[in-house]
Amino acid sequence: MFRRVALELFAERGFHGSSLRDIAARAGTNVSHLYYYFPSKAHLLRSIMLSIVDSLLEALRKASAEAGDDPVARFQALVRCMVLFHAERQQEAFVGRSELRSLGDEARREVIVVFDEITRLFKDTLDAGLRSGAFRCAYPAEAIFSVLAMSSAVATWYRKGGVNSPTTIAERYARLALEMVGHDTRAEADGVGAAGS
């Protein structure tokens, strides 16, 4: 509960703009009660940030496993999952992106380890598709950064009740991401195959 309230406040005013006192007050309790669970604001931020990236990683692993072995299906599933997560959890996405600076060095390293795992899920899938000839992409590293950036940015503009549902947006982004990594059915038919130079 403290984490939910702190997340709200960090999203509204930033980590440095929110005090433990503010958090306790919004949670309807006092600072000493909050101290009992979180000895400092830094502990609270670490706990929030790790829980955000851990649940994203878990969702991506699940989506990837359910998609099976085909790299195209797996890549699409990963992009869809990124988009859905960021459309549905906008506050988490915003705080996760803006308060990495406010973590202590050790906590930041812990979060980055999970980010790296997330990146690796995409990289392994893209590499598999390059090997199989399903993808054709001259700059795989930049493509992965791009796919991660575009899908997480959905959190910055998505509004509930807008024209398109998160599922529709996720579908469209998966299609755009496939274009970017050179998944082209004509190319496959022509036997052009993987470049990946």
Add this chain to the structure above:
Amino acid sequence: MFRRVALELFAERGFHGSSLRDIAARAGTNVSHLYYYFPSKAHLLRSIMLSIVDSLLEALRKASAEAGDDPVARFQALVRCMVLFHAERQQEAFVGRSELRSLGDEARREVIVVFDEITRLFKDTLDAGLRSGAFRCAYPAEAIFSVLAMSSAVATWYRKGGVNSPTTIAERYARLALEMVGHDTRAEADGVGAAGS
């Protein structure tokens, strides 16, 4: 000078985590001197935010004009310019992205008007390429959001002195963005033309 110092502090601790007193102190002066130029922290933030988006818009307009009439050249020039701006002005990019929430309603509207102009530059170019048959893209609106997101995210990971120069990164991103909007020389040769449904 106050704007530069305030930008630094906002990037480090956020708008709500930085006081006018902090800003004056880091600028080596006192609050009354700062008040003379900026009657409030909100005025300072508005001025910083508008100057960031205005200079981005100006750079994009220049790049687009220099690229001439060909939509492919213009689209590439816009993406390159976005990447270069975000690699070279990381603090501005971070504050521009994270402190939109901290602007008053009117100032936020002013900034969004400029954002909309930026989006329109990309949209007009993409539309021209769809009409000419140079691009083939089922979801132009989502493609533009994606291109803006991927190129501005360069600010979050680019490090000076890394393996690739900003120019190389800009070139690669322009290529990836072209792939995403379906610029395919084979398709042009086949006369497949624009879809843009």
